[in-house]
Amino acid sequence: MPEDPHSLVASYALDALDEREEKEFEQHLALCERCREELAGLREAAAALAVGAPPAKPTLELRQRILDQARSERQNVVPLRRPRRWTPVLAATTAIAAAAAIVLGIWATSLDNSNDPLESVLSKPGSKLVSMGHYGGVAVGPDGQAVLALAVPPAPASKTYEAWVIRAGKATPAGLFSGRPGTSIVKVSKPVGAGSVVAVTVEPSGGSPQPTSKPFVLSGAVS
Amino acid sequence: MxxxxxxxxxxxxxxxxxxxxxxxxxxxxxxxxxxxxxxxxxxxxxxxxxxxxxxxxxxxxxxxxxxxxxxxxxxxxxxxxxxxxxxxxxxxxxxQRRGEPLESAPEPVASEQVEEQAAIRFQRQVVQEALRQLPPDQREALELGYYAGLTQSELAERLGQPLGTIKSRMFTGLTRLRDLLAQAGLEESLR
The missing domain is CATH 1.10.1740.10 (RNA polymerase sigma factor, region 2, helix turn helix motif)
Incomplete structure (x- = not known):
C-alpha cells in the first residue's frame, strides 16, 4: 500500500519504525528537505521525553569503563587527523559515508545497521584498528570479527590475494580477494583473537592451504 | 591538568x-x-x-x-x-520481554537519590507537565512507543487499533508536545 512517507516522521523520531519502514523512510529523508526540518524539531521533543524518564544513578564503574575504553581507542586507533598514508582510505570508505548520513538526518542507525562491514566492526565497543603499514589496516571487533581495509592494486592475472590469521606460528586461510583500484574492504573469514597477526599473500588463483610466499602485508599483533 | x-x-x-x-x-x-x-x-x-x-x-x-x-x-x-x-x-x-504486558514498567530509583543539575530537574518537571496536557490516547502512544521500544505496528496490534490511528496519534502527540515545550520556554532554560 503506497502511503505518504511524510507521515512517518514522528514515528521515526520516536524510533518506532521496524527495520524495513526505517530504511524506506531514510531513503525518503535523503530527498525531502521538509522532513529533515520537521525531524529536527521532533527530535528535540523526543529527547525531552528522554529527560522525562525517571532518572537513575549509574555506577561509578560505568563512568570509568567508558573513559577507559575511550582512552584506549585513542591510543590504539590510528587517529584520523594524523596524516598517515591510509587516512584517505578510511576517510573515503567510512567517514564520508557516515558524515553524509548524519547530515541527511540519519544519526544513530548509520553506525549500527550499516551495510559497510568496516563501519559495523568499528562501531562496536572495544573494537580496534590495527595498522598494516602503508597499505591500510585491519579493524578487529571485541568478538574477533575483523575487516581489512587495504589499498592494493588488482591482483595480477591468475593470481589472488589471500588473507591469513596467524597465531603461534600457524597460518589459517581467512579468505580470498582480487583487489581493485581504490580500497578493498574485505571481511576476514576467521576470527582474529588476541595475540594473532593478520597477513596477506599473493597466491595462485583459487588460493593455497598454506602461504606459498612471504606476506607483503602484515599487521601488528592484535592486543 | x-x-x-x-x-x-x-x-x-x-x-x-x-x-x-x-x-x-x-x-x-x-x-x-x-x-x-x-x-x-x-x-x-x-x-x-x-x-x-x-x-x-x-x-x-x-x-x-x-x-x-x-x-x-x-x-x-x-x-x-x-x-x-x-x-x-x-x-x-x-x-521474551516483548511479550510482557505493557503495564509492567517499574519506576526506577526515586529522583531525589540522584544528583543532577537543577536545569535537568526543572526540564523534567516541564516535560511531565506537558505530557499531562496531552489527550490520553496521544500520551499513551508516545509513552508506549518511546519508553517500551514498541514499533508502531506492534503498538497497533497491542492496542487493537488500526496502524493509521497509531501513526497519527504519534504524529499529533509529538508535534503538540514540541509546541507545548516551546511555549513553556524550555529552549531558553537549557542554555
Missing amino acids: DRDLAHLTDEAVLSLVAESDDEALAELYDRFGGVAYGLALRILRDESLAQDAVQEAFLAVWRTADRFLAERARASTWILTLVHRRSVDLVRRQE
Whole structure:
C-alpha cells in the first residue's frame, strides 16, 4: 500500500519504525528537505521525553569503563587527523559515508545497521584498528570479527590475494580477494583473537592451504 | 591538568570531544549520564543491559563527535537520540520481554537519590507537565512507543487499533508536545 512517507516522521523520531519502514523512510529523508526540518524539531521533543524518564544513578564503574575504553581507542586507533598514508582510505570508505548520513538526518542507525562491514566492526565497543603499514589496516571487533581495509592494486592475472590469521606460528586461510583500484574492504573469514597477526599473500588463483610466499602485508599483533 | 569545563556549553564541550579530549567526554557524561541511564533503564529494565546501552552510546559520541559538529543541532538531543536508539536495539533483541504486558514498567530509583543539575530537574518537571496536557490516547502512544521500544505496528496490534490511528496519534502527540515545550520556554532554560 503506497502511503505518504511524510507521515512517518514522528514515528521515526520516536524510533518506532521496524527495520524495513526505517530504511524506506531514510531513503525518503535523503530527498525531502521538509522532513529533515520537521525531524529536527521532533527530535528535540523526543529527547525531552528522554529527560522525562525517571532518572537513575549509574555506577561509578560505568563512568570509568567508558573513559577507559575511550582512552584506549585513542591510543590504539590510528587517529584520523594524523596524516598517515591510509587516512584517505578510511576517510573515503567510512567517514564520508557516515558524515553524509548524519547530515541527511540519519544519526544513530548509520553506525549500527550499516551495510559497510568496516563501519559495523568499528562501531562496536572495544573494537580496534590495527595498522598494516602503508597499505591500510585491519579493524578487529571485541568478538574477533575483523575487516581489512587495504589499498592494493588488482591482483595480477591468475593470481589472488589471500588473507591469513596467524597465531603461534600457524597460518589459517581467512579468505580470498582480487583487489581493485581504490580500497578493498574485505571481511576476514576467521576470527582474529588476541595475540594473532593478520597477513596477506599473493597466491595462485583459487588460493593455497598454506602461504606459498612471504606476506607483503602484515599487521601488528592484535592486543 | 586542572581545567574547569563547567562554564562551557554542551556544544563547546562536544567540540573538545571531537578533538579526542577525554576530560571533555567525562564532562558530557557527568552532565547527561544520569538522564541517559534513567532512559536506558526505563526501556530495558535491566541494569546490565542499560549500562551496555549507555556505554555504546557514549562511545559512539566519542567516535563520531567530529562528524556531528557540522549538524549545528543540540548536543544533548544527539546524545539522547543515540542512547534511545541503542536501548531500543537491545530491547528488541530480548524476545521474551516483548511479550510482557505493557503495564509492567517499574519506576526506577526515586529522583531525589540522584544528583543532577537543577536545569535537568526543572526540564523534567516541564516535560511531565506537558505530557499531562496531552489527550490520553496521544500520551499513551508516545509513552508506549518511546519508553517500551514498541514499533508502531506492534503498538497497533497491542492496542487493537488500526496502524493509521497509531501513526497519527504519534504524529499529533509529538508535534503538540514540541509546541507545548516551546511555549513553556524550555529552549531558553537549557542554555
